[in-house]
Amino acid sequence: MGADHAKIIAEDLPGAQLQIVCDMDVARAQGLADRYGAVDVAIHPDSVIARDDVDAVIVASPDFTHTPLSLACIKAGKRVLCEKPLSQLPDECLAVMAAEQASGAKHVMLGFMRRYDQSYIEMKQALVGGTLGRALMMHNFHRNVETPAADFTGAMAITNSAPHEFDVVRHVLGTEYASITAFQPQRSDALVAPVIMVLETTDGHLVTIEINNNAAYGYDVRGELVGESGTIATNTVAYSRTDMKLSSSTRYETDWRGRYHAAYVRQNRDFQAFVETGKFPDIASDCWDGYCAATVAQAGVEALVSGMKTQVEMAPKPEFYA
Amino acid sequence: MGADHAKIIAEDLPGAQLQIVCDMDVARAQGLADRYGAVDVAIHPDSVIARDDVDAVIVASPDFTHTPLSLACIKAGKRVLCEKPLSQLPDECLAVMAAEQASGAKHVMLGFMRRYDQSYIEMKQALVGGTLGRALMMHNFHRNVETPAADFTGAMAITNSAPHEFDVVRHVLGTEYASITAFQPQRSDALVAPVIMVLETTDGHLVTIEINNNAAYGYDVRGELVGESGTIATNTVAYSRTDMKLSSSTRYETDWRGRYHAAYVRQNRDFQAFVETGKFPDIASDCWDGYCAATVAQAGVEALVSGMKTQVEMAPKPEFYA
Amino acid sequence: MGADHAKIIAEDLPGAQLQIVCDMDVARAQGLADRYGAVDVAIHPDSVIARDDVDAVIVASPDFTHTPLSLACIKAGKRVLCEKPLSQLPDECLAVMAAEQASGAKHVMLGFMRRYDQSYIEMKQALVGGTLGRALMMHNFHRNVETPAADFTGAMAITNSAPHEFDVVRHVLGTEYASITAFQPQRSDALVAPVIMVLETTDGHLVTIEINNNAAYGYDVRGELVGESGTIATNTVAYSRTDMKLSSSTRYETDWRGRYHAAYVRQNRDFQAFVETGKFPDIASDCWDGYCAATVAQAGVEALVSGMKTQVEMAPKPEFYA
Amino acid sequence: MGADHAKIIAEDLPGAQLQIVCDMDVARAQGLADRYGAVDVAIHPDSVIARDDVDAVIVASPDFTHTPLSLACIKAGKRVLCEKPLSQLPDECLAVMAAEQASGAKHVMLGFMRRYDQSYIEMKQALVGGTLGRALMMHNFHRNVETPAADFTGAMAITNSAPHEFDVVRHVLGTEYASITAFQPQRSDALVAPVIMVLETTDGHLVTIEINNNAAYGYDVRGELVGESGTIATNTVAYSRTDMKLSSSTRYETDWRGRYHAAYVRQNRDFQAFVETGKFPDIASDCWDGYCAATVAQAGVEALVSGMKTQVEMAPKPEFYA
Ligand SMILES: [Mg+2]
Ligand SMILES: [Mg+2]
Ligand SMILES: [Mg+2]
Ligand SMILES: [Mg+2]
Incomplete structure (x- = not known):
C-alpha cells in the first residue's frame, strides 16, 4: 500500500508534496521517489518523523510497527494516516489513545477506507x-x-x-x-x-x-x-x-486496489484537509475505532x-x- | 412447432383432447400420436378438418399452406389456431378475411404468441x-x-x-x-x-x-x-x-422454445376458450392482424x-x- | 393452499380429476368444487380417503392434521401429497415412517415445493x-x-x-x-x-x-x-x-404464490406420476425429509x-x- | 463547464496551476478564481492567450467562440483543450485545421470526453x-x-x-x-x-x-x-x-456531470500531458474529429x-x- 499512497499523493492530491519515501529497502524507496517526485528517501522512520520538512506521515509499513510509529508521530506533533490495524492488541491501542489524549489533540487517522x-x-x-x-x-x-x-x-x-x-x-x-x-x-x-x-x-x-x-x-x-x-x-x-x-x-x-481506488483518494484527501486544518474529518476512523x-x-x-x-x-x- | 403444440395440448390443456395428428410423414405423425395420446393420424388435412370428431384445428404446417387450410377451416365452421404468417401475401390475407366475414364469425386465431x-x-x-x-x-x-x-x-x-x-x-x-x-x-x-x-x-x-x-x-x-x-x-x-x-x-x-413456452401455453389456453365459448380472445391476433x-x-x-x-x-x- | 391445489389439478394436470373437495366449511368446499369441476364435496376426511372413487389425496388442512391424515392414507393404500410439515414433532414423523415402512411402499410425498x-x-x-x-x-x-x-x-x-x-x-x-x-x-x-x-x-x-x-x-x-x-x-x-x-x-x-407457481405445478405433476406409476419421484421430499x-x-x-x-x-x- | 474545468484543475491535476479565469462576467470569474486559487481574472480572452504566464488554455465559452479562440491559441503557439464543438460549420473546422497544419504541430484537443x-x-x-x-x-x-x-x-x-x-x-x-x-x-x-x-x-x-x-x-x-x-x-x-x-x-x-466526472478527469490529465510533452494523446479528439x-x-x-x-x-x- 505504500506505493499506492505515494501514487495517490503524486497524482490525486494537488497541494500535497510527497516529501520522503521511507523503506528498509532503499532501492525500492528510491524507485518510488523517482517515479512520484519525492525529495528524499530514508531507512529509519523515526528520523523521518522528526524532520522539519515533514508535515505529516502516512504509515503503510508492517502491522507490528503501526503502534510505535503512531506514538512517534503523536510525540512529534505530526498528523499520521496509519493503515489498519492501529494494533491487533487492544492494550496497544489504548496506549496510543492515552498518548493522543495527553497531547491534547487527535493526531491519528486510520486507513479504514471503506467508510469513503x-x-x-x-x-x-x-x-x-x-x-x-x-x-x-x-x-x-x-x-x-x-x-x-x-x-x-x-x-x-x-x-x-x-x-x-x-x-x-x-x-x-x-x-x-x-x-x-x-x-x-x-x-x-x-x-x-x-x-x-x-x-x-x-x-x-x-x-x-x-x-x-x-x-x-x-x-x-x-x-x-x-x-x-x-x-x-x-x-x-x-x-x-x-x-x-x-x-x-x-x-x-x-x-x-481497483475496487476501492476512489475510496482511497477520498480518504487521503480528507487526511490532507486534516493536516491543513487540524479538524478531524467527520467520517474518518480514529484511535477509538482502531481499539x-x-x-x-x-x-x-x-x-x-x-x-x-x-x-x-x-x-x-x-x-x-x- | 407441430410437436410443440401436440405436447402443450397433452400436458397443459386439461379438457382438450389431441384427436388427430396430421402429417405427410405418417411415421412421424404416429410417433407424436403415441407420445401424446392422439386417437388417430392422417396425411390429408382436408379430410381431417371435415371429420365430426374434430372440433378445432391447429395449423403448424409449411407457410404456403396456412391460407388454404385456414379457408378450409372457415368453410367447415371449425376454429383454427394458425401459426404465423396467415400468408406473406396481403391479398391472400384479404381473401381469408373475406371468407371469414362471409361466415359471420371469427374462426381464425393467429399464433403471434408474443402477445401472451x-x-x-x-x-x-x-x-x-x-x-x-x-x-x-x-x-x-x-x-x-x-x-x-x-x-x-x-x-x-x-x-x-x-x-x-x-x-x-x-x-x-x-x-x-x-x-x-x-x-x-x-x-x-x-x-x-x-x-x-x-x-x-x-x-x-x-x-x-x-x-x-x-x-x-x-x-x-x-x-x-x-x-x-x-x-x-x-x-x-x-x-x-x-x-x-x-x-x-x-x-x-x-x-x-424455452423463452416463450409460457406464452405458448397461455395462447393455446386462450384458443381452447375460444373453441369452447366462441368468443374471440381479447389479446389474440386475428386475420386483420395477419393482413x-x-x-x-x-x-x-x-x-x-x-x-x-x-x-x-x-x-x-x-x-x-x- | 387447498384452493391453489384444486386450481392446479383443474388447470395444469390433464389426466387428473379433482374428485372431492373436503372442507369443514361445506359452502367453501362447494364453491371450489363448482369452480374446478369436482364431483363431490365432503366434511369428514376419513370417509373421503376410504372412497373407491378416490385414488390419491392432497392434504392442505391445518398442520396438526397432517400426521393423522397421512397415516389414514397409508392405511387405505392411497398416495398422499401432504403439505409441509409432516408434523412439527419428530416422533410423529417417526410414527408415519414406521407405518409407511410396514406398508411396504412409499405413500407420502411432502409439499416442499422449493425443490421444484x-x-x-x-x-x-x-x-x-x-x-x-x-x-x-x-x-x-x-x-x-x-x-x-x-x-x-x-x-x-x-x-x-x-x-x-x-x-x-x-x-x-x-x-x-x-x-x-x-x-x-x-x-x-x-x-x-x-x-x-x-x-x-x-x-x-x-x-x-x-x-x-x-x-x-x-x-x-x-x-x-x-x-x-x-x-x-x-x-x-x-x-x-x-x-x-x-x-x-x-x-x-x-x-x-406467484413466485413458486411453476414449482407447485411441477411438484403436483410429479405427484400425479407417482400415483400413476407407484415410483416415488427422484427429487420429491419423503417422510424422512419431513422427519x-x-x-x-x-x-x-x-x-x-x-x-x-x-x-x-x-x-x-x-x-x-x- | 468552465467552473467544472477550474475545479478539476485545482483538485485533480497536481502539477497544473489554474492561472487565469477569463469570463465576461468578472464577478463570476473572481468567484471561481478565489475558490480554486487562480492567480488572476480577465474579461478578454485574446489578451489571456497572449500572456507569458499562460502555457495552455481551456475553452468552455459559448460555441460560436470556439473557432476564433482555437485559432488564437494556434497563432500564439499554445495548446488548447476546446469543448466540443470545434464549430458547427465544417468550413470553420477546415480553417482551424489549415492553421494547425501551417503551424506544424497539433495544438487543439477537443473535449469529446466520452472517449475517456x-x-x-x-x-x-x-x-x-x-x-x-x-x-x-x-x-x-x-x-x-x-x-x-x-x-x-x-x-x-x-x-x-x-x-x-x-x-x-x-x-x-x-x-x-x-x-x-x-x-x-x-x-x-x-x-x-x-x-x-x-x-x-x-x-x-x-x-x-x-x-x-x-x-x-x-x-x-x-x-x-x-x-x-x-x-x-x-x-x-x-x-x-x-x-x-x-x-x-x-x-x-x-x-x-456525475456520469462523466471520471472521464473529464482522465481527459484533462491527458491534456496536461499533451501540454507538458507536446505529444498528442492517443485517444483524444483532434480537429479532424471535430470536422x-x-x-x-x-x-x-x-x-x-x-x-x-x-x-x-x-x-x-x-x-x-x-
Ligand atoms: Mg485500509
Ligand atoms: Mg408464432
Ligand atoms: Mg410447501
Ligand atoms: Mg464534451
Missing part, C-alpha cells in the same frame, strides 16, 4: 434519511481470489481481513459490538476455510460477516443493510456487459477457538473520542 | 395505466443464434422473423404503420447480415427493429417502450447467476431493395375486425 | 456438474412482507417458515445437519423480529438462514451456494424493468431459547429411505 | 481484442431529463447533443460515416421530440442513435456494440440498490429536414491527422 466508498456512503445516508426504518441487520461478504500467504489461518481472517467489516459496520450502524460467534466450514484442501461470524450490537442489531479468503472467483465485497421497512445493498460496479457464448456477463476485480476493531477481532478469535458466543468487553469510551 | 409473453403484457399494462405518459418510441431487438438455413436472406428476415415484432408492437401501441425504411450492415462472411428497420406509425410513434438472425451469442429478444415520462423494457429472465473466473454471468436460451403483418413486411422488403422510405398502404379496416 | 423451483434446480445441477468445486456454504434469505398473524413468534419462524430452507438446503447439498445456532435482533415495535440461524452439516458445510417474516418491502427468497471455485445464486425473476423518476426498478411479488425438517426445527427452537449451539440428534436413517 | 469513459474504453478494447468478431452495428441512446431551453429543436439535438455519439462511435469503430437518415416521432406537448438517426459507415457498419432530450426519467446514456460473435454494452453504474415498497431499484444521475462531427451533424440536419437518406460528404483526410 460510495456504496457505504449511500447506505449510511439511506439509514440516516430514515426511509429504511430502524436498522435490524447488516450482512457482509468479503471474498478474495486467494490468500496472500499459504499459511493464512482462520484467526488471521478475523484479525487481518474482518477489521474492514468490523469498522464499516460500526460506522454505518453507529453502534458497538456486544458479542461475537464464529464458525468455519471444512475445505477439501489445505487452504484456509471461510469464517462466518455473527455479532450482536449493544443496540440490538445482528451483523453477519463472511470472510472467504480463497473465494477463487474474484474480489467481491458485498453488504446489505436490512431495515424495518426496506433494505439497501452495495451494488457491484461494472462499466460494461458482454454477451458471448450463451452467457451475459460482467467482470470482477482481482483485488481491492474497537482490535477488541472485537480478539473476541472473534477467542470465539473461533472456543466455538462459543463470546462477549466483546470494551473499555469505557473517553469523552475525547465522543 | 409476460414482458409484453406488463409493457402494455404500463402504457395503458398511464404512468409512462404517451408512447413515443418502441425499440426492438430480435436475435437468434443462427439462421435455420444457410441461404436465409435479408428479405426473409423481414418476412419470416420480423412479423413477430410487427405484430406485438402494433398490439402494445394500439396503432398501425405508416412507413418503413430498412438498412443492412455488411458481414465479413456469407451469412445473412442483420436488418434494421425504422417504422413510423399513423399515430406518430417511431419503431425500430433489429433482426439479427446470426447473432451467435444466444437467443435474445428485447423491447423497450419509451414514453413521454418514462420507459419500460423487457427484462431477461434468468433463474440463477454464476460467479466463476472473474465473471458474474447469466445464461441465454438457445432458441425461442397488417403481411402488408408491412411486403413494404419492408420493398424498402430494403430500394433503400427508400416506403409507405405502408393498407386496405380500410372492416368493421368486422374493429 | 428452477433456481434451486440449476443450483443443484451446477453443484453436481462439478464446476463450482466442493460446496462450502449456503446462504439463505426468506423474507415475507408481513406475518399472517400478529402473534407470530421467533419460534414459529423456525418451525413454520424455515422448514422450506431446512429441506431445500439438505436437498441441494445432499447432507444432514449436525448443529444449529439461532440469533435474533431487536425490533422497535411489537412485530416478530427476524431469526438468523447458522447450521453445521455432517459433511462440514456451513448454512446460514435468515427468516424475516416482516421484511415489509416484498416477498423475497434468495439463496447462494458457495463452492470452492465459484458460487451460484438464485436470481430474482422479473419480466420488465421500469425507468421513472430517476429510478430503474423491477417488482417483487407480494407472496409465494429431518422437524428435527432440525425442534433443535432450532431450543437453540433460540438457550442462545447456545444445539446438536441436531437424528434417528438412524432406515434403509427404506436410502 | 470506462464503458467505451472497455468496448473498444473488446473490439480490438477480437473476441466479439468484426463490428456490425452500434446502438446508442442519449437521454436527458429535460432540454436546457424550451425552444430546443430537433436540429439542435443533432448539432448539439448527437456530436458526442458521432465522435465516440467513430472512435470505437475506427471508421467514417457514409450516410445519415433521421426520424422524429410526435410528442403530445410542445417539447422537442426525440430524434432517431441511422448512419452507414464507409466500412459497412450500421449505427443507430436516439437523442431524447426530454426523456424525463433520468440522465441515461447507453451504447451497444454488436459484433459478429457477440456484443458488449455499457452498463449503468450504480453503487447501491434499494428494496422498498415491492420495488428493487437503482438511481439515475440527473445530468452528465467529422460537424460534417455528419450538418448532413443529419439536412436529412431531418428532407426526410431522405443523406450522404456525408467529407474532405479528404490530411496526412497530418493520420
Whole structure:
C-alpha cells in the first residue's frame, strides 16, 4: 500500500508534496521517489518523523510497527494516516489513545477506507434519511481470489481481513459490538476455510460477516443493510456487459486496489484537509475505532477457538473520542 | 412447432383432447400420436378438418399452406389456431378475411404468441395505466443464434422473423404503420447480415427493429417502450447467476422454445376458450392482424431493395375486425 | 393452499380429476368444487380417503392434521401429497415412517415445493456438474412482507417458515445437519423480529438462514451456494424493468404464490406420476425429509431459547429411505 | 463547464496551476478564481492567450467562440483543450485545421470526453481484442431529463447533443460515416421530440442513435456494440440498490456531470500531458474529429429536414491527422 499512497499523493492530491519515501529497502524507496517526485528517501522512520520538512506521515509499513510509529508521530506533533490495524492488541491501542489524549489533540487517522466508498456512503445516508426504518441487520461478504500467504489461518481472517467489516459496520450502524460467534466450514484442501461470524450490537442489531479468503472467483465485497421497512445493498460496479457464448456477463476485480481506488483518494484527501486544518474529518476512523476493531477481532478469535458466543468487553469510551 | 403444440395440448390443456395428428410423414405423425395420446393420424388435412370428431384445428404446417387450410377451416365452421404468417401475401390475407366475414364469425386465431409473453403484457399494462405518459418510441431487438438455413436472406428476415415484432408492437401501441425504411450492415462472411428497420406509425410513434438472425451469442429478444415520462423494457429472465473466473454471468436460451413456452401455453389456453365459448380472445391476433403483418413486411422488403422510405398502404379496416 | 391445489389439478394436470373437495366449511368446499369441476364435496376426511372413487389425496388442512391424515392414507393404500410439515414433532414423523415402512411402499410425498423451483434446480445441477468445486456454504434469505398473524413468534419462524430452507438446503447439498445456532435482533415495535440461524452439516458445510417474516418491502427468497471455485445464486425473476423518476426498478411479488407457481405445478405433476406409476419421484421430499425438517426445527427452537449451539440428534436413517 | 474545468484543475491535476479565469462576467470569474486559487481574472480572452504566464488554455465559452479562440491559441503557439464543438460549420473546422497544419504541430484537443469513459474504453478494447468478431452495428441512446431551453429543436439535438455519439462511435469503430437518415416521432406537448438517426459507415457498419432530450426519467446514456460473435454494452453504474415498497431499484444521475466526472478527469490529465510533452494523446479528439462531427451533424440536419437518406460528404483526410 505504500506505493499506492505515494501514487495517490503524486497524482490525486494537488497541494500535497510527497516529501520522503521511507523503506528498509532503499532501492525500492528510491524507485518510488523517482517515479512520484519525492525529495528524499530514508531507512529509519523515526528520523523521518522528526524532520522539519515533514508535515505529516502516512504509515503503510508492517502491522507490528503501526503502534510505535503512531506514538512517534503523536510525540512529534505530526498528523499520521496509519493503515489498519492501529494494533491487533487492544492494550496497544489504548496506549496510543492515552498518548493522543495527553497531547491534547487527535493526531491519528486510520486507513479504514471503506467508510469513503460510495456504496457505504449511500447506505449510511439511506439509514440516516430514515426511509429504511430502524436498522435490524447488516450482512457482509468479503471474498478474495486467494490468500496472500499459504499459511493464512482462520484467526488471521478475523484479525487481518474482518477489521474492514468490523469498522464499516460500526460506522454505518453507529453502534458497538456486544458479542461475537464464529464458525468455519471444512475445505477439501489445505487452504484456509471461510469464517462466518455473527455479532450482536449493544443496540440490538445482528451483523453477519463472511470472510472467504480463497473465494477463487474474484474480489467481491458485498453488504446489505436490512431495515424495518426496506433494505439497501452495495451494488457491484461494472462499466460494461458482454454477451458471448450463451452467457451475459460482467467482470470482477482481482483485488481491492481497483475496487476501492476512489475510496482511497477520498480518504487521503480528507487526511490532507486534516493536516491543513487540524479538524478531524467527520467520517474518518480514529484511535477509538482502531481499539474497537482490535477488541472485537480478539473476541472473534477467542470465539473461533472456543466455538462459543463470546462477549466483546470494551473499555469505557473517553469523552475525547465522543 | 407441430410437436410443440401436440405436447402443450397433452400436458397443459386439461379438457382438450389431441384427436388427430396430421402429417405427410405418417411415421412421424404416429410417433407424436403415441407420445401424446392422439386417437388417430392422417396425411390429408382436408379430410381431417371435415371429420365430426374434430372440433378445432391447429395449423403448424409449411407457410404456403396456412391460407388454404385456414379457408378450409372457415368453410367447415371449425376454429383454427394458425401459426404465423396467415400468408406473406396481403391479398391472400384479404381473401381469408373475406371468407371469414362471409361466415359471420371469427374462426381464425393467429399464433403471434408474443402477445401472451409476460414482458409484453406488463409493457402494455404500463402504457395503458398511464404512468409512462404517451408512447413515443418502441425499440426492438430480435436475435437468434443462427439462421435455420444457410441461404436465409435479408428479405426473409423481414418476412419470416420480423412479423413477430410487427405484430406485438402494433398490439402494445394500439396503432398501425405508416412507413418503413430498412438498412443492412455488411458481414465479413456469407451469412445473412442483420436488418434494421425504422417504422413510423399513423399515430406518430417511431419503431425500430433489429433482426439479427446470426447473432451467435444466444437467443435474445428485447423491447423497450419509451414514453413521454418514462420507459419500460423487457427484462431477461434468468433463474440463477454464476460467479466463476472473474465473471458474474447469466445464461441465454438457445432458441425461442424455452423463452416463450409460457406464452405458448397461455395462447393455446386462450384458443381452447375460444373453441369452447366462441368468443374471440381479447389479446389474440386475428386475420386483420395477419393482413397488417403481411402488408408491412411486403413494404419492408420493398424498402430494403430500394433503400427508400416506403409507405405502408393498407386496405380500410372492416368493421368486422374493429 | 387447498384452493391453489384444486386450481392446479383443474388447470395444469390433464389426466387428473379433482374428485372431492373436503372442507369443514361445506359452502367453501362447494364453491371450489363448482369452480374446478369436482364431483363431490365432503366434511369428514376419513370417509373421503376410504372412497373407491378416490385414488390419491392432497392434504392442505391445518398442520396438526397432517400426521393423522397421512397415516389414514397409508392405511387405505392411497398416495398422499401432504403439505409441509409432516408434523412439527419428530416422533410423529417417526410414527408415519414406521407405518409407511410396514406398508411396504412409499405413500407420502411432502409439499416442499422449493425443490421444484428452477433456481434451486440449476443450483443443484451446477453443484453436481462439478464446476463450482466442493460446496462450502449456503446462504439463505426468506423474507415475507408481513406475518399472517400478529402473534407470530421467533419460534414459529423456525418451525413454520424455515422448514422450506431446512429441506431445500439438505436437498441441494445432499447432507444432514449436525448443529444449529439461532440469533435474533431487536425490533422497535411489537412485530416478530427476524431469526438468523447458522447450521453445521455432517459433511462440514456451513448454512446460514435468515427468516424475516416482516421484511415489509416484498416477498423475497434468495439463496447462494458457495463452492470452492465459484458460487451460484438464485436470481430474482422479473419480466420488465421500469425507468421513472430517476429510478430503474423491477417488482417483487407480494407472496409465494406467484413466485413458486411453476414449482407447485411441477411438484403436483410429479405427484400425479407417482400415483400413476407407484415410483416415488427422484427429487420429491419423503417422510424422512419431513422427519429431518422437524428435527432440525425442534433443535432450532431450543437453540433460540438457550442462545447456545444445539446438536441436531437424528434417528438412524432406515434403509427404506436410502 | 468552465467552473467544472477550474475545479478539476485545482483538485485533480497536481502539477497544473489554474492561472487565469477569463469570463465576461468578472464577478463570476473572481468567484471561481478565489475558490480554486487562480492567480488572476480577465474579461478578454485574446489578451489571456497572449500572456507569458499562460502555457495552455481551456475553452468552455459559448460555441460560436470556439473557432476564433482555437485559432488564437494556434497563432500564439499554445495548446488548447476546446469543448466540443470545434464549430458547427465544417468550413470553420477546415480553417482551424489549415492553421494547425501551417503551424506544424497539433495544438487543439477537443473535449469529446466520452472517449475517456470506462464503458467505451472497455468496448473498444473488446473490439480490438477480437473476441466479439468484426463490428456490425452500434446502438446508442442519449437521454436527458429535460432540454436546457424550451425552444430546443430537433436540429439542435443533432448539432448539439448527437456530436458526442458521432465522435465516440467513430472512435470505437475506427471508421467514417457514409450516410445519415433521421426520424422524429410526435410528442403530445410542445417539447422537442426525440430524434432517431441511422448512419452507414464507409466500412459497412450500421449505427443507430436516439437523442431524447426530454426523456424525463433520468440522465441515461447507453451504447451497444454488436459484433459478429457477440456484443458488449455499457452498463449503468450504480453503487447501491434499494428494496422498498415491492420495488428493487437503482438511481439515475440527473445530468452528465456525475456520469462523466471520471472521464473529464482522465481527459484533462491527458491534456496536461499533451501540454507538458507536446505529444498528442492517443485517444483524444483532434480537429479532424471535430470536422467529422460537424460534417455528419450538418448532413443529419439536412436529412431531418428532407426526410431522405443523406450522404456525408467529407474532405479528404490530411496526412497530418493520420
Ligand atoms: Mg485500509
Ligand atoms: Mg408464432
Ligand atoms: Mg410447501
Ligand atoms: Mg464534451
